[in-house]
Amino acid sequence: MSFSPLIVRLMDALQCLPGVGPKSAQRMVLHLLERDRQGASQLSEALKAAVEGVGHCQRCRTLTEKDICDICTHPERDGEQLCVVETPADVLAIEQAGGYSGHYFVLMGHLSPIDGVGPEDIGVDQLLAQVETDGVREVILATNPTVEGEATAHYIASALRKLGVKVSRIAHGVPLGGELEYIDGGTLMHAFAGRRELVD
Amino acid sequence: MSFSPLIVRLMDALQCLPGVGPKSAQRMVLHLLERDRQGASQLSEALKAAVEGVGHCQRCRTLTEKDICDICTHPERDGEQLCVVETPADVLAIEQAGGYSGHYFVLMGHLSPIDGVGPEDIGVDQLLAQVETDGVREVILATNPTVEGEATAHYIASALRKLGVKVSRIAHGVPLGGELEYIDGGTLMHAFAGRRELVD
Missing domain, CATH: 3.40.1360.10 (Dna Topoisomerase Vi A Subunit; Chain: A, domain 2)
Structure with a gap:
């Protein structure tokens, strides 16, 4: 015996989300159906509105x-x-x-x-x-x-x-707060090549 | 400047899922809108169908x-x-x-x-x-x-x-494949209290 068809369908559909596998999909379904049906409805409508409404900017493509x-x-x-x-x-x-x-x-x-x-x-x-x-x-x-x-x-x-x-x-180098000890060699070489003279 | 209203709304709605915070919601939205609009539509419909269709068994309440x-x-x-x-x-x-x-x-x-x-x-x-x-x-x-x-x-x-x-x-005790060394004391005490005589 397994879950009923509508639940299985929702578990499958949730796995289109990045980072969501069968176990977390199951947890999400049970959470939504047991404790947050309103949130599930809102998510359904938000997905529909975004898929239908969101396109690309004609200038910058965002x-x-x-x-x-x-x-x-x-x-x-x-x-x-x-x-x-x-x-x-x-x-x-x-x-x-x-x-x-x-x-x-x-x-x-x-x-x-x-x-x-x-x-x-x-x-x-x-x-x-x-x-x-x-x-x-x-x-x-x-x-x-x-x-x-x-x-x-x-x-x-x-x-x-x-x-x-x-x-x-854009410049590549050591990020602020980064420690040289833990920075990879490629980044360090970029940081040296892109060095700037300090002027008083 | 931030994302457009429909995208922000979808990012908020996704955070009703357990384990999903602002950063993963953003990643999910961009993934769905850039690469899997069909999956997003299917998820929207599966959510709607489950919220409307799934109730509780009158006998066992599942x-x-x-x-x-x-x-x-x-x-x-x-x-x-x-x-x-x-x-x-x-x-x-x-x-x-x-x-x-x-x-x-x-x-x-x-x-x-x-x-x-x-x-x-x-x-x-x-x-x-x-x-x-x-x-x-x-x-x-x-x-x-x-x-x-x-x-x-x-x-x-x-x-x-x-x-x-x-x-x-149901019995509580050491799980199969578990190592005694790493089992908590409460479980070990349950395992001792629930011991059974081995009969040839």
Whole structure:
């Protein structure tokens, strides 16, 4: 004997969530049905509304339910700087850090030939067109410091070079609060190569 | 700047799931919207169907979409044995272990005066009525070996005593594959108190 069909169906459906396996799906189902049916209904409706309503910003490609997202339409943001990131979560992380007030371009991924992800999938053409027409003066490449992120940054940098725009890459080095003893060698080498002279 | 309203709403709704906080909710939302919108729709529908369809078995109180669950209506199960457990997950665990072919009674919780959970909330009256009318010969108390589970077992045992039915408690001791060295003292004392003579 097992659980009844509707319960099994819900347990299966929950496993589409990252990090949720059979055991945690079972725990979630029993929690929802025994103690939080209201929360389950709200989650059902929120999922439906998001799937139907959320699309991509036509300018920066981030996830939004509007045609153009709030950052792209904000009157006080500096359209001369364009920061290229991999995901909407990266936009949020940079926004929460504060200090950057330019625009973004979200690749929604990175180059990955092995998975069939090429330049057209991450919107490189759209990025080049925007840089050319929108008066962008500096493109800041903030893809992840992984093999794929670095390759993507290099590809975009060489594509942008023809347009005569300034291209920069965010600095890699020892994070604040990090201890040298525990930092990997690659990061340490980046930190040495990117050293700056201290001036009084 | 933060995420757009529909995304924030979905992130909040996901946090009704046990073990899901803001960071994993964010990861789930981005995963669903970027890579698995079909899974999100299916999850939305499965939640709706389960909330609307799943209720409690009128006999054993487990979660089911039928009036009487499959175990209660199964013709080959032994109605003379009734196993009392706390949750539907316990039923599943016992079923998966195999070897028990009687009926169940699911308390859907345990006695907990501090949370306002009394005998009527865990269906003790219904249990007593069923034992009296259905010809049950043995009630096996399989509540958890926690303070609340033990108190619940004792309460039910003393209520059943008047009915002249045999009442037993599942054995507590060293689990198979467990090493004595790492077993807590309470379990070891149970194992000693419940020792059995080996007969050739």
